[in-house]
Amino acid sequence: MREAVPEDCAAIHELIVALAVYEREPDAVEGSVEDLREHLFGASPRVFCHVAEVRDGAGTWSVAGIAIWYVTFSTWKVRHGIWLEDLFVRPEARGLGLGRRLLVELARIAVERGYPRFEWWVLDWNTPAQGFYESLGAVPQDEWTVWRTDGAALTALGSTRDPSSVEGQASAHSPDPV
Secondary structure: OEEOOHHHHHHHHHHHHHHHHHOOOOOOOOOOHHHHHHHHHOOOOOOEEEEEEEEOOOOOEEEEEEEEEEEEEEOOOOEEEEEEEEEEEOHHHOOOOHHHHHHHHHHHHHHHHOOOOEEEOOOOOOHHHHHHHHHOOOOOOOOOOOOOOOHHHHHHHHHOOOHHHOOOOOOOOOOOOO
16 A cells, blocks of 8 residues: 555556446546646646555566545535545455555545545445445435536536626625525
8 A cells, every 4th residue: 555656647547447437437537647647746736546556476566456535625624634536446356455445544644634524425326335434434424415517517607707697696796695
């Protein structure tokens, strides 16, 4: 278990693609190995990765698991936290404790930095993962619904010059802003 290094980017990207296939979205990965390298190791990285390795029969170490994460902020706690974007371990390496070790390392970082939260999403159908996370003391946050804007809707929203012209949005000067 260790922090990723630039030489890991091809293996990390391969695991991201494998995760997309596992999550039934085989064509969802858009970024390249070079894009990943830039985001993880460029001048001002805002996303981080830890890797777990296994040794093959010849004694060669290879990346078998990844935890990709970034720092968040809670306005209620008024503290940073960690958001786990993706955790994935190759199916043939599951059961070796790699996923647990990756999560323990991120929890250690959160505790060491004084972050009160370590959070992530889990697909509703991924009951094996849900059971694993519950065994670690994680609790689902059922009272929240994920919202997203992307594609044309994001472009339209981001291209709006006068925010008060967005349908249904209160003006910043309104006595009851959204």
